[in-house]
Amino acid sequence: MRRVPNFVLLRAFEAAARLESFTLAASELHLTQSAISHQVRELEDYFGRKLFVRRNRRVEPTPEGRRLLESLSRVFDVIEAACNEVALAPQAQVLAVYSAPSFAVKWLGPRLPAFMQQHPDITIRLSSGAEPIDMTLAREVDLAITYGTAQARAGVIVTPLGKERILPLCSPRLLDDGLPARTQMQSLPLIDSQLSRVTWPDWFDANGMVCPTRPRASFDRGALAISAAVDGMGVALESIRLAERELARGDLVPVGEGEFRPVARETHFLCYRQNEAHLPKIATLVAWLCAELGLDPGPEAGGTGARRPK
Template identity: 60%
Template sequence: MRNIPNFALLRAFESAARLKSFTLAAHELHLTQSAISHQVRKLEDYFGSALFVRQNRRVELTLEGQRLLDSLSRIFDVIEAACAEVSLAPKAQVLALYCAPSLAVKWLGPKLPQFMKAHPDITIRLTTGAGQVDLTRMRELDMSICYGTMSERAGIINKPLGTERNVPFCSPKLITPGVDPGKLIKEQVLIDSQLNNVTWARWFKLNNLRLPARPRPSFDRAAMSVSAATDGMGIALESTRLAERELERGDLVELGKGMFKEMDVVTHTVSWRANENQVAKIRIFRQWLYQVANVEPDSMNERK
């Protein structure tokens, strides 16, 4: 048994607190005003503290009441969304997807409308997080797209989302025509991406250049590094997949393209449960995902 008060009391309180009126709450819940007042009073007795300050024809929340409303609002939103999913059309499906934040914001999110248009019966429920997730334990998730490579785990299929080109890029405002890119990269501010395995030290060594010994601004999200470079802060060393839109628009330009050696690495891994390999929504989404990523999934080794 969960140690929580009767749901009807919580519902009455949430309605009255949100509408700031017992009368409006009674109308919304098809009850009488006295019934709402009685239920709120019972909830206050349960907590042993006042939730409302009763005033003439209106009510105001106490600090305890505001704290309860803030939490209940989030919980009721989740309940409402869950009920909406259950009541979807019989053919409709919800795909619960977990994704690395920068990939979600800079690459996947802008492409999802085309998936939704092509597959209107599949509703995407997207959550983001920097850490890797265990799909054997987090059964509420259908798939994950995590940063880095995933450890082998029984019952889980892991496939890289192809390789990503990591190159230096910056705002065109920082480039002076005729200036050698090698000279420019030694003089301009270099932006660090803290979580990226492709570091400036590795890049300079690969290109037989000496890394300048000066402080570098750093960010813990690739999306922030891309944005900083777009704003003209300096030169970022990041995945061109994450900077795809900025490069296409000309907000960023690749520095020394064809001149410097590139670093192509596996940056993101797609995972799903092996026993759900042929579930329609998972199969359809991953086929679409690899298509827009220009990756042939059969060329990637499956690890179960």
């Protein structure tokens, strides 16, 4: 048996801590205030420590109570999602997708409404994280899109999602049309994207220039670097795949396009288990992703050719 307190006690605590009120928790759970108070005290006895500071009209979680609330909130969200999935129509499929954060926000997320409209029987459960995951262990994930690298494992299909052009991008208001791009790049403020496959020293070296040594603003996500560039903070060296909406709106422009040496890298990778490639929900999303990116999905996902850009 699992060594956890009675679920009823945890439920009472979660409601009281989230609402910071025994009265509101009682109303939400259709109990009396005294019942909530009793259940919370029983849970405090179980842990041997106070979980709330009682005040006149409200209660405030102690540091231990806040830690418990944060964990329980995540657990309850998972339980709620699992219950909702049971209630889906018999033909419905739930597809758990794990994605690199910037790809999820900048590229995948804006396209998901169209995918869901085309495939109403597939419910997407999207999570994100910066680290690659081991698909042989993460059984709760059906398909992963990772950044930088993908963990090669027997029985796991890893598909590069095509090369991405990485360019210096900035707000058009930072540029001076009367000056050459090379001259401007020596004085414009630069933005570091910490996880980028291409660094500013790499880019300047590739273009036969000396990288300025002045301080640079730094962000640990490409999406944040792109947003900072839109706000006029400086020039971001980022993938135009991730910045496509900002470029289309004119919020960002490439600096010296056609003048500097182009840089392209395979930066995102699609991963799924080989023995699940035939599942309709997997095959459908793989085919859709590849179509959106102009790639051949390959024979494992119903294609016929190598998994390379068309």
